[in-house]
Amino acid sequence: MRVQSSLADILADRREAILHDWIQEQVNSGAARPDLISEQTHKAQCTSLLEVLTEGVRGGEVEAKSGPNWSKLKEMLVDLSKSRARQGFSPSETARLVLSLKRPLFGHLRQTLGKDAAALGDAVWSTTMLLDDLALLTTEAYQQGREEIIRRQGQDVLELSTPVVSLWDGILALPLIGALDSNRTQVVMEALLEKLVESRSKIAIIDITGVPTVDTQVAQHLLKTVAAARLMGAECIISGIRPQIAQTIVHLGVDLGDVTTKASLQTALAIALNRLGLTIVPR
Amino acid sequence: MERIPILRLGHHLLVSIQVDLHDRLALTLQDDLTQRLAENGARGVLLDISSLEIVDSFIGRMIGNIAAMARVLDAHTVVVGMRPAVAITLVELGISMQGVRTAIDVDDGMRLLEADTAGEAGNNGERPPL
Numbered sequence: 001m002r003v004q005s006s007l008a009d010i011l012a013d014r015r016e017a018i019l020h021d022w023i024q025e026q027v028n029s030g031a032a033r034p035d036l037i038s039e040q041t042h043k044a045q046c047t048s049l050l051e052v053l054t055e056g057v058r059g060g061e062v063e064a065k066s067g068p069n070w071s072k073l074k075e076m077l078v079d080l081s082k083s084r085a086r087q088g089f090s091p092s093e094t095a096r097l098v099l100s101l102k103r104p105l106f107g108h109l110r111q112t113l114g115k116d117a118a119a120l121g122d123a124v125w126s127t128t129m130l131l132d133d134l135a136l137l138t139t140e141a142y143q144q145g146r147e148e149i150i151r152r153q154g155q156d157v158l159e160l161s162t163p164v165v166s167l168w169d170g171i172l173a174l175p176l177i178g179a180l181d182s183n184r185t186q187v188v189m190e191a192l193l194e195k196l197v198e199s200r201s202k203i204a205i206i207d208i209t210g211v212p213t214v215d216t217q218v219a220q221h222l223l224k225t226v227a228a229a230r231l232m233g234a235e236c237i238i239s240g241i242r243p244q245i246a247q248t249i250v251h252l253g254v255d256l257g258d259v260t261t262k263a264s265l266q267t268a269l270a271i272a273l274n275r276l277g278l279t280i281v282p283r
Numbered sequence: 284m285e286r287i288p289i290l291r292l293g294h295h296l297l298v299s300i301q302v303d304l305h306d307r308l309a310l311t312l313q314d315d316l317t318q319r320l321a322e323n324g325a326r327g328v329l330l331d332i333s334s335l336e337i338v339d340s341f342i343g344r345m346i347g348n349i350a351a352m353a354r355v356l357d358a359h360t361v362v363v364g365m366r367p368a369v370a371i372t373l374v375e376l377g378i379s380m381q382g383v384r385t386a387i388d389v390d391d392g393m394r395l396l397e398a399d400t401a402g403e404a405g406n407n408g409e410r411p412p413l
Contacts, residue, residue: 200387233391
């Protein structure tokens, strides 16, 4: 109980001094990063964090870290860490935001409890526990923030990488780039079928020049797309089959059925035009 | 009882499914269609499923069956207007309807049927005119 009250006391009495030391500590350790956020913003963030921390300690339950004040503190830290992950802070810089509070707090605890070694030891221990937990929380939140970014980017790539282009009246091309997994196949298939309906095309050329490898699964996905397009009354031509891919397909024993395959998009387009009864003649 | 109308269009029959095709309705359609085909010897069946939003494996197989039955009764079937979601569902269910002709809409489907039956009429003059 004494430990807690001493921590609460110094947080309340010496807030300004602690805040000053804390910010100084962060500047010294290089965790402040004035190139990423301004000094004022940083100071405002530290001030509000310290305020909520003071309330949390005063509210009791330092060990359990439960109750409305603590959840407010945790929430604030999580938000802060996530936004720092987006701003480009490193994980250790984010964790140091909390950890650099140790030195000022310990210093002020020593000044207050200097003569009572046992009480000082207890106070230091519980403060360390508290700050370590909060630092772990920031690291975790930082990680989550990064994962969110990665997820969003993955989504962006998914949407960007499935353009369906119209080559001619009635001929669509789907240049596939990157590895094909079932998720992407689904997106690609939907995009192609929607465009087929929209443009009333009869032929779709699926160009796999940009697909690095074709294994049984990728072939399966391609065949599904072809089958779905066929159900809607369109014919598919698979183009861009590189020599190595042709070899792999045969070695794997993949049966492409009666799907027309061509080595290049150029020849595929020629076939498609031919099927539509069109020819290209020189002027 | 609810029935799906079968419309005669020259030498062909047009079946446009505009309601949810539940199992009983599908069976009735199968009965009616084979009946009509046998009665007036139509040469082609145009199955418009552009309003069909939900399919299951049974309905998928039914569509295949209808085509196969029409084939036995010497008529071509073209399934037209399948929605993307329906196509994906059927493929995922493993129903690829081999042997069933498909077209993007009724217009295209009719052209396909005309092309099919025009070739046939030239070879096979014994067939009584409708």
